[in-house]
Amino acid sequence: MxxxxxxxxxxxxxxxxxxxxxxxxxxxxxxxxxxxxxxxxxxxxxxxxxxxxxxxxxxxxxxxxxxxxxxxxxxxxxxxxxxxxxxxxxxxxxxxxxxxxxxxxxxxxxxxxxxxxxxxxxxxxxxxxxxxxxxxxxxxxxxxxxxxxxxxxxxxxxxxxxxxxxxxxITKENLDYICADDDVCNEETANDEEVVEYKELDERYVRNVQWLMQNRIRLPPNYISSFYIDRLREAELTSYVGNIKMTEFLEAFQGHYSANYLELMQSAVSIDERNSWTKLFIRNTSKNRSPLRHLLMLQFLKVQLAKLFEMEPVIGKRPKKKSNRVPIYSSEERKQQWLVLLTEHPNANRKELRKINNGLFAWLRIHEREWFDEVTPKGCKRRRD
Structure with missing residues (x-):
């Protein structure tokens, strides 16, 4: 006891x-x-x-x-x-x-x-x-x-x-239980000349960390990815469908954070680097992603952390628009074009006719096959000397 x-x-x-x-x-x-x-x-x-x-x-x-x-x-x-x-x-x-x-x-x-x-x-x-x-x-x-x-x-x-x-x-395998006392702590404050320019960024980051540690809400990874895509779409950093404009996105991200700060946060990025973490972060929903990088992303998007956890409706990736394009020529017009071609080349076989107008040849074979076979010769007779 x-x-x-x-x-x-x-x-x-x-x-x-x-x-x-x-x-x-x-x-x-x-x-x-x-x-x-x-x-x-x-x-x-x-x-x-x-x-x-x-x-x-x-x-x-x-x-x-x-x-x-x-x-x-x-x-x-x-x-x-x-x-x-x-x-x-x-x-x-x-x-x-x-x-x-x-x-x-x-x-x-x-x-x-x-x-x-x-x-x-x-x-x-x-x-x-x-x-x-x-x-x-x-x-x-x-x-x-x-x-x-x-x-x-x-x-x-x-x-x-x-x-x-x-x-x-704390990386030692046989770590002992040691108190915070004068033997292990020097109470003098450290010189912050090298990092003082990041103080405001760090204050926002730490406030978000505190919010995370005080709240117990958990979100589906797919929802988080869709949320990011929606915010990037609002910033015109994705297509209508939701594909990320990667070069523009990385340039904007690097413009928001200095290279030194990202290095300090173990999150340096490079536009030329094929496997840069930013390129994989939003696309890959199955892999566990660091809370640190989630907070960097949210700060870049100027989103309050609590806003993410409100679970508002999201869109994410949209399905591609179906084409409603009207054909330039109707079926009857295409048939008429083919009859003209046959008249102009009475001795040509199918292989030769295909070379003359491959697009029309293919369209008729797919959409008007019965009519095509009826009017189009399968070959031509060889002339005897």
Missing amino acids: LNNFPVLYPDELFYSAIARYRQANAIDSKLGVERDIYGIERHHKVGKSVYFPQKLETFIERLPFYGNLSVDELIWEHTMFPFYTAFMTDDKTNEIFEAMSYGNRMSIENMVGIPMSKIKTPQFLRYCPCCYEEDLNKLGESYWRRLPQVPGALYCPIHKVLYKDSAID
Whole structure:
């Protein structure tokens, strides 16, 4: 029974709460911590992850009966689950939720698609130096928050200072449970001279990230693609049917974002690059696409994030218009043309006649075959010397 597990702070990673529990109880080994949290022994395995912890139902069962913490609250408010599943289907979101609740042989990172993604997660746990100092003054300790760990989030939305890397390398296989303290955090603010020009863009990006993490709406991928096509059509960047005018689209996208900012967001684009992510992003609805790039696309289209999730009617790709073209010549006129041709070339066989007017020959064979065979010679007699 976990009688003294700490109350979680707002936006605190579950990993951070485990680290504070370990420190408060002076537990020496990771195995000892995991035995307390999950009730496991040495020969058992638990999916250890800073972003996506597993077997959370087991943890909840070990809390006192009067505790009011739930698996739902843990996953939605204290892991990276809401950000990375924001643009997935309900079915996929529920599958990942179940894996985190009860455990899964596959890592959740693999289920989400992080290892194969071009968007890499931060190597080190990150923090805001000002938040860190305020925590120490108000709480007597600090903690690891979720928002600084989001790829592309540069500035703290509260203090407007750059996030900093701690000394905790979360890519290590045997990562320990370590608190946010003076041993791993240097509270001095970082110099933002190289990125200050992107501060306004980052503020909008972070506001959208916060909206995603506070809402639980999920949309069908086909709806999202159709929504994008409609907005691009309004900007005259697609045809009437909905085919993207790729060169114009990429030029407009590069005009909205600087090359340096896109590089910083791990989303550089090139008009000449055959497999540029922007060329595949809207067309491919079956592949999981990074939330970061969804937010870049929405900001480019000047669409409020909440607008996408209102589920208004969309058009997307339109069927091609059927041609109502009236034939230049009627059937009788074509027949008359053919009779004139036969009169002008009385000794020509079908092969020779076809060479003279292949279009008329083909049309009559298809549309007036019986009449064509009746009036057209199949061959000509050879003259004898």
